[in-house]
Amino acid sequence: AKKLLEVDNLQIRFRSRDAQVTAVSGVSFSVKEGETVGLVGESGCGKSVTSMSIMRLLPGRPACRIEGNIRFEDSEILELTDRQMRDLRGNEISIIFQEPMTSLNPIFTIGKQIDEVILLHRDVSKREARALTVEILGKVGIPRPEAIAKSYPYQLSGGMRQRVMIAMALACQPKLLIADEPTTALDVTIQAQILDLMRQMREQTGTSILLITHDLGVVAEMCDRVLVMYAGQVVEEADVGSLFQEPKHPYTIGLLESIPQLDRKLERLNSIPGQVPALANMPQGCRFAPRCKHAMEQCFTHNPELIQMKDGHSCRCWLYDGGGACNESNCVVGS
Ligand code: SF4
Ligand code: MG
16 A cells, blocks of 8 residues: 655654753654554653644744654645645544543534534535534434534533544544544543444545554554654554564563553553653663663663564664574563
8 A cells, every 4th residue: 555644754852941852753654545553652752742743733943843754645744834734634634632622612512613624624515514514423423413513512421522523533534544542531431432433434434544542452453553652762663463472672562561451440551660761861772771671781871773673573672683583591572
């Protein structure tokens, strides 16, 4: 399949009066047509910042400086005018966030907000727009869509609001849907329903999805390929099968070990001791070294490169230096 989105050597820096921090350093990946790619890591690893840069939702210079390339089809996103970007956003690319309440306007009805999206992107009358709105609300499993269209965001539950957000994102049949922790704020049953819905939508429309999550369980259910991010860098990339069967990076292995078996409510990635380093205080060598039980001397002084280990599977770790042959005495795989 063709590449729809191509992010190349993305660097994102934030500057305040007295400090400059790098939130994303040299991230590259692509999303092909029809593909669902997961971006995984604990919060503070740069996942959301990466997705917001694709939507050009970060502040401009000098507060924020973005370098590298973000290509969407034939457009270089970082070079588009604001107007061109507005056309792309919500039309070709849509985004849904974790807390839909913050992205819905409290003073307008649900129906009006979806109507507006449709009117902005399609050449239809107001009445036709409302008919489409009701149809889409029905498709995302909202009961009595006509009545719900007349209600306000606060009158709906969190799960309903997230359905509305998905309806809104899909109202324009985007080629790429960016979903940033779309189910994190919802309870387990609703989570499952929303994921189902996204899967159905993908099957019906062929939409590509960039799914941002801290939850490897969600990745397993939804994604074709995964990038694991840590402290602003990609530390491992693989297709879902290889990632779960042969995880390479100690951080990925830690994340996998912290998937709870029973009660998903208790889900916290706290089985990896320590925390993601502060942006202003990045370790000099491997950024995971302070938390890694396999850390060696060189790990504290030199940051390894992301190396290709075998087809489509890459990893950033000194344990695998030397082209993918694991140094036996240090091997973490299977340990
Ligand atoms: Fe651990 Fe060293 Fe690999 Fe970093 S490079 S993950 S510290 S073994
Ligand atoms: Mg986030």
